[in-house]
Amino acid sequence: MIAKRVTAPNQLDLGLKLSTKKTRKREFLDEMDRVVSWSDLVALIEPHAPRARTGRLPFAIETMLRIHFLQQWFSLSDPAMEEALHDVPLYREFAGLDDAVVRLPDETTILRFRHLLEAHELAARMLGVVNDILTSKGLMLRAGTAVDATLIAAPSSTKNNSGARDPEMHQTKKGNQWHFGMKAHIGVDAELGLVHTVVGTAANVNDVTQGHALLHGQEEVVFADAGYQGAMKRKEATGVQWQVAMRPGKRRALDKSNPIDALTEKIEKLKASVRAKVEHPFRVIKRQFGFVKVRYLGLAKNTAQIKTLFALSNLWMARKRILQGMQA
Numbered sequence: 001m002i003a004k005r006v007t008a009p010n011q012l013d014l015g016l017k018l019s020t021k022k023t024r025k026r027e028f029l030d031e032m033d034r035v036v037s038w039s040d041l042v043a044l045i046e047p048h049a050p051r052a053r054t055g056r057l058p059f060a061i062e063t064m065l066r067i068h069f070l071q072q073w074f075s076l077s078d079p080a081m082e083e084a085l086h087d088v089p090l091y092r093e094f095a096g097l098d099d100a101v102v103r104l105p106d107e108t109t110i111l112r113f114r115h116l117l118e119a120h121e122l123a124a125r126m127l128g129v130v131n132d133i134l135t136s137k138g139l140m141l142r143a144g145t146a147v148d149a150t151l152i153a154a155p156s157s158t159k160n161n162s163g164a165r166d167p168e169m170h171q172t173k174k175g176n177q178w179h180f181g182m183k184a185h186i187g188v189d190a191e192l193g194l195v196h197t198v199v200g201t202a203a204n205v206n207d208v209t210q211g212h213a214l215l216h217g218q219e220e221v222v223f224a225d226a227g228y229q230g231a232m233k234r235k236e237a238t239g240v241q242w243q244v245a246m247r248p249g250k251r252r253a254l255d256k257s258n259p260i261d262a263l264t265e266k267i268e269k270l271k272a273s274v275r276a277k278v279e280h281p282f283r284v285i286k287r288q289f290g291f292v293k294v295r296y297l298g299l300a301k302n303t304a305q306i307k308t309l310f311a312l313s314n315l316w317m318a319r320k321r322i323l324q325g326m327q328a
Helices: 024-035 038-048 061-074 078-087 089-095 107-119 122-136 248-252 259-288 299-327
Strands: 144-153 170-174 177-189 195-202 221-224 241-244
Touching: 024 061, 024 089, 024 299, 038 061, 038 107, 038 122, 061 078, 061 089, 061 107, 061 299, 078 089, 078 107, 107 122, 107 299, 122 195, 122 299, 144 259, 177 259, 177 299, 195 299, 221 259, 259 299
Parallel strands: 144 221, 221 241
Antiparallel strands: 144 177, 170 177, 177 195
């Protein structure tokens, strides 16, 4: 007697539609899919993309860009991204790789695309494209800038092939703790906290030395913490007005019962409320995107990744306003 094969009812028959359940991850990707201007970014990359003359056709630029952004959003290495494409249908769907696709990008293909972006310094240009779009929508203002820097850890272990730490990374002391890695310096719009300029340096570089490099040149006022004391006296100083925080020890010594000191304290609180906006992009890339440690060797590669992350953080922070504009 021949056994009869029983076919289990599929998800559609059951009415479950599990593959399209509105999970938080799917909702996140749906929103980012709508706010990213894919055509503009593809047009930026296309002139530099290799043309296949023989062998297999290359994957579409937009597909590879979507995969590259998935890596940034979910903190995936090249090998981990390759595995995720095989394991997670949602990622394949977002990248435009349906189940009929014969092959998926492997880690070498993913790495080569990243190297293409690095070789032509396209991360900085992508940040510029994103900011031009946000400016056209009235979401980037030019009157004021807030500047700050954050430490990004790098592996300090010497248990590797070279037996040494990354020579472009350095250690620095913050408070009573030593940190090894790099710094991400950013200039943000003082109104909405969107990043317009990014500079990457070793961790031991003083913040004030990069202050003027973080300005776009059209601002009238700059807000900074006490680490930027003396910025207005540097030789590269321009006519911009610097609103730098008072040193903590000096501020603690203020006598609140004294009218002048009380007014000084109010001014410091006002300046602090503006400076707080510069912390928002740091929170997005570290908490939302999970970027807490450098992945590559050298400042150039890691700075390119950081610029991409801040471009994506701008879209994430402005997404509600962008989506509202689409519905209007």
